[in-house]
Amino acid sequence: MIDQETYKQFKVVGKVLTDHRYNTSHSGNISMRAGGKILIKRRGAMLGFLEPEDIIETDLYKADSGIMLSSTETDVHRQIYLNTDAMAVIHAHNPFCVILSLIEDEITCLDAEGIYAYRKIPIIEVDNPAGPTDAAREVPKVLKDYPIVVVRAHGVFAKGNTLLDALQNVTGAEQSAMFRYYTMLIGKPLKRDYSKEKFFSEW
Amino acid sequence: MPYGMNSTILKINLNSEKIVENNLNDEIFHKYLGGRGLGIKLFSDSVPKNINPLSKENILIFSIGPLTGSVTPTSGRFSLVTKSPLTDTIFHSNSGGFWGPYFKKCGYDSLFITGKLSSENKGYLLIEDYDKVEIKDAENLWGLKTSETLEKIQKVEGKNCQVLCIGPAGENLVKISSIMNQANRAFGRGGVGAVMGSKNLKAIVVKSGNKKFEGKNKERLKKLRINAIDKIKVVPITSQGLTLFGTAALVKVINQFGMFPINNFQSAYTEPNKIDLVSGEHLRERFLEGNEGCYNCIIRCGRMTNTGEKSGKGPEYESLWALGPLTGIFDLKTITHANYSCNEYGLDTISTGSTIACGMELQQQGLLNEHSLKFGNNDMLCDLIEKIALKKEFGADLAEGSLRLSKKYKGESYSMQVKGMEIPAYDPRGAFGHALNYAVSSRGACHLTGFLVALEVLGVPKKIDRFSVRGKSDLLFLKQNQSAVEDSLVVCKFVGYALGFEFQARFLSTILDKKISITDLITIGERIYTLERLFNVREGFSRKDDTLPKRFLETPLQKGPSNGRVVPLEDLLNEYYEVRNWDKNGIPTDELLEKLSLEKLT
Ligand code: SF4
Numbered sequence: 001m002i003d004q005e006t007y008k009q010f011k012v013v014g015k016v017l018t019d020h021r022y023n024t025s026h027s028g029n030i031s032m033r034a035g036g037k038i039l040i041k042r043r044g045a046m047l048g049f050l051e052p053e054d055i056i057e058t059d060l061y062k063a064d065s066g067i068m069l070s071s072t073e074t075d076v077h078r079q080i081y082l083n084t085d086a087m088a089v090i091h092a093h094n095p096f097c098v099i100l101s102l103i104e105d106e107i108t109c110l111d112a113e114g115i116y117a118y119r120k121i122p123i124i125e126v127d128n129p130a131g132p133t134d135a136a137r138e139v140p141k142v143l144k145d146y147p148i149v150v151v152r153a154h155g156v157f158a159k160g161n162t163l164l165d166a167l168q169n170v171t172g173a174e175q176s177a178m179f180r181y182y183t184m185l186i187g188k189p190l191k192r193d194y195s196k197e198k199f200f201s202e203w
Numbered sequence: 204m205p206y207g208m209n210s211t212i213l214k215i216n217l218n219s220e221k222i223v224e225n226n227l228n229d230e231i232f233h234k235y236l237g238g239r240g241l242g243i244k245l246f247s248d249s250v251p252k253n254i255n256p257l258s259k260e261n262i263l264i265f266s267i268g269p270l271t272g273s274v275t276p277t278s279g280r281f282s283l284v285t286k287s288p289l290t291d292t293i294f295h296s297n298s299g300g301f302w303g304p305y306f307k308k309c310g311y312d313s314l315f316i317t318g319k320l321s322s323e324n325k326g327y328l329l330i331e332d333y334d335k336v337e338i339k340d341a342e343n344l345w346g347l348k349t350s351e352t353l354e355k356i357q358k359v360e361g362k363n364c365q366v367l368c369i370g371p372a373g374e375n376l377v378k379i380s381s382i383m384n385q386a387n388r389a390f391g392r393g394g395v396g397a398v399m400g401s402k403n404l405k406a407i408v409v410k411s412g413n414k415k416f417e418g419k420n421k422e423r424l425k426k427l428r429i430n431a432i433d434k435i436k437v438v439p440i441t442s443q444g445l446t447l448f449g450t451a452a453l454v455k456v457i458n459q460f461g462m463f464p465i466n467n468f469q470s471a472y473t474e475p476n477k478i479d480l481v482s483g484e485h486l487r488e489r490f491l492e493g494n495e496g497c498y499n500c501i502i503r504c505g506r507m508t509n510t511g512e513k514s515g516k517g518p519e520y521e522s523l524w525a526l527g528p529l530t531g532i533f534d535l536k537t538i539t540h541a542n543y544s545c546n547e548y549g550l551d552t553i554s555t556g557s558t559i560a561c562g563m564e565l566q567q568q569g570l571l572n573e574h575s576l577k578f579g580n581n582d583m584l585c586d587l588i589e590k591i592a593l594k595k596e597f598g599a600d601l602a603e604g605s606l607r608l609s610k611k612y613k614g615e616s617y618s619m620q621v622k623g624m625e626i627p628a629y630d631p632r633g634a635f636g637h638a639l640n641y642a643v644s645s646r647g648a649c650h651l652t653g654f655l656v657a658l659e660v661l662g663v664p665k666k667i668d669r670f671s672v673r674g675k676s677d678l679l680f681l682k683q684n685q686s687a688v689e690d691s692l693v694v695c696k697f698v699g700y701a702l703g704f705e706f707q708a709r710f711l712s713t714i715l716d717k718k719i720s721i722t723d724l725i726t727i728g729e730r731i732y733t734l735e736r737l738f739n740v741r742e743g744f745s746r747k748d749d750t751l752p753k754r755f756l757e758t759p760l761q762k763g764p765s766n767g768r769v770v771p772l773e774d775l776l777n778e779y780y781e782v783r784n785w786d787k788n789g790i791p792t793d794e795l796l797e798k799l800s801l802e803k804l805t
Contacts, residue, residue, distance in 0.1 A: 026665055042662055042666065043439075043661075043662045043663070043666075044658075044661070044662020044663060044664065044665045044666040045662060045666045046666075053460070053764070054666070063439075063443045063444075063447055064448075064455075064484050065444065065448050065451075065452040065453070065454065065455045065456055065482060065483050065484060066455075066456075067439040067440070067443045067444045067447075067452070068439075068440055068444045068452050068453060068456045068661060069456055069459075069660075069661060069662065070439065072437065072438060072439055074439060075439070075443075128433065128437075130437065131433070131436065131437040132437065132439075133436070133437075
């Protein structure tokens with residue numbers, strides 16, 4: 001059983017992701033490092049309505065029998081922890097990020113908040129976007145240098161110092177993607193393109 | 204003839220040693236498929252009321268299904284149907300390995316064995332190919348353990364044969380004996396080994412026949428298989444959990460939910476450092492030599508183990524639990540040796556462990572005078588297993604199973620069974636849908652015929668509240684029917700963690716070259732399940748038998764995450780009968796029989 005404080009964080013983050021419609025009723029997974037273990041959402045549980053039993057403990061370094069209960073993407077989370085500075089990880093299916101991933105190779109932020117926090121959000125492609133194996137290999141490589149990455153046609157993986165920090169990255173990236181999407185939809189030239197001035201492509 | 208089937212039954216009458224081949228009516232296939240469904244139909248058409256399961260009137264029916272031996276992942280399985288000497292109900296069991304695909308290639312769908320060889324003329328059956336079948340002398344095999352039997356037979360028949368055999372337990376008509384498959388897989392539960400022993404039949408040997416299955420839609424099947432394999436590789440339970448740790452991956456999981464029975468179900472939770480001693484991880488670290496898989500399976504959940512003193516197969520989750528914590532034993536080496544011993548003597552591990560645990564509680568309550576029978580006593584376990592198999596000393600009482608044992612010593616409430624069959628490794632107080640399945644299952648306490656733990660604990664396909672009552676019966680109805688279909692196709696239940704039921708429907712439709720919907724399959728499952736019930740009703744079973752031991756209804760668990768719970772069985776049962784369209788006494792209604800084109804058995 002996990003402690004009340006940790007449970008509260010999982011519950012809040014799960015609810016925000018669901019309320020923002022970043023996931024379907026049961027998809028998405030969130031986790032945090034704790035005492036040499038990973039605490040992660042249970043497979044088949046609803047992210048927006050997590051109960052204490054829905055937070056599963058599994059080994060940080062290798063697969064253990066916690067795999068029988070934990071999220072399908074547990075391996076991606078584990079590899080992120082082992083290869084980056086992440087203390088918490090969120091995987092969600094942010095609609096605007098996914099849409100842009102179908103047509104672009106990176107999401108260049110146009111809005112001030114996005115420019116400040118991300119400049120650009122990388123997009124990667126794997127052979128089997130719904131399976132954890134390819135993502136477990138490729139996602140950590142990108143998260144070494146970025147707080148969030150989009151897997152083409154699938155969703156985002158974001159890291160943070162805490163679950164709430166990772167949540168900020170998921171929601172922030174989605175907002176930037178939305179601004180970019182609507183701007184592209186309008187189709188008019190930008191009055192001022194900050195991304196050009198600040199050499200985002202070099203970032 | 205439907206694609207994927209042979210439409211032929213091989214019938215052996217051991218009384219006269221007559222061997223005949225009969226055609227199988229296609230209509231039976233369309234209504235019952237193969238495997239368990241086919242066996243249940245043939246059995247209930249052939250067996251008169253209230254036969255003694257250990258008499259020559261009982262029949263053993265082994266059947267393959269339309270998917271057996273096909274490209275469908277985990278399609279190495281086949282089914283057995285008989286009447287159980289442990290429960291007196293109709294009984295089905297299934298096993299993996301390679302025997303099923305070999306038998307199918309000989310050109311048969313079912314092996315139908317009736318009668319009995321004389322005790323001076325013990326034999327084994329050899330099936331080399333279509334129409335090449337004989338009964339051979341087994342005098343020199345009688346009394347041998349299962350691995351010795353396998354070795355001797357392979358010396359005579361060649362390495363490339365698959366062998367079902369009984370050990371000394373089956374020969375001695377032990378009511379908790381199994382039929383072993385290649386000496387390390389089992390047709391477990393229900394004392395089916397004793398049925399084979401009662402026929403003086405030591406083994407059934409099959410060589411791979413020459414029949415080829417030239418089905419249609421080869422390309423489509425190939426693509427379907429690629430899709431299926433992709434899914435199996437994605438889902439952690441099938442791609443990692445079962446592969447890395449075998450079914451023992453469940454040890455810590457089930458304990459975590461306060462459902463891991465200890466000391467004959469006196470508790471169902473233990474501290475993390477103690478459960479680690481018997482975990483799948485610990486088994487892997489200490490004893491695992493390699494994985495082992497059935498025909499066409501990439502999951503390969505089987506454990507090949509070596510303790511440094513002995514080597515063999517397993518233990519799997521249920522065996523590890525029953526021979527271990529259920530008897531208060533947490534020493535993994537003792538448990539592993541006990542498991543080897545059960546395989547060698549041909550004993551069902553769940554019933555053996557549970558019957559010993561029942562004896563321990565009878566002793567604890569002062570109803571017995573067997574001082575070594577103490578929870579946690581490692582020293583006596585392997586010795587006792589031998590005594591059960593040989594019916595020696597107190598072993599003769601244990602050989603009858605826990606219900607008969609507890610009745611004899613006036614402690615019936617200490618036998619953790621339903622309809623005489625011992626309850627498997629999930630405390631029903633921690634998952635009410637699963638509890639209901641124990642109570643109503645047609646073969647006694649069974650975890651396989653409607654594994655609601657998948658939803659209630661593992662969250663597959665989605666998590667449900669394990670303590671809710673409303674709607675559990677509907678889910679159980681669905682799962683039991685699905686399970687009856689899986690057993691009739693025949694595929695392994697574990698693949699269901701990765702592949703939805705729609706995969707089975709698609710594989711079947713593609714092989715048969717005929718559209719079969721999920722709904723069609725569920726109706727077939729319902730028909731099979733109802734026919735089993737009709738058989739049991741004819742034998743005198745009814746609502747009074749759909750129950751659980753008092754402990755689960757009246758004594759709440761005292762610690763762990765299922766603390767304070769008892770099973771609200773009456774509510775669950777009332778709803779279940781409604782859903783099944785059975786009357787208040789648990790008898791299928793006329794309306795249901797008409798819907799399923801069934802008739803009452805007379
Ligand atoms: S999962 Fe295990 S039992 Fe099932 S077919 Fe594969 S090896 Fe056999």
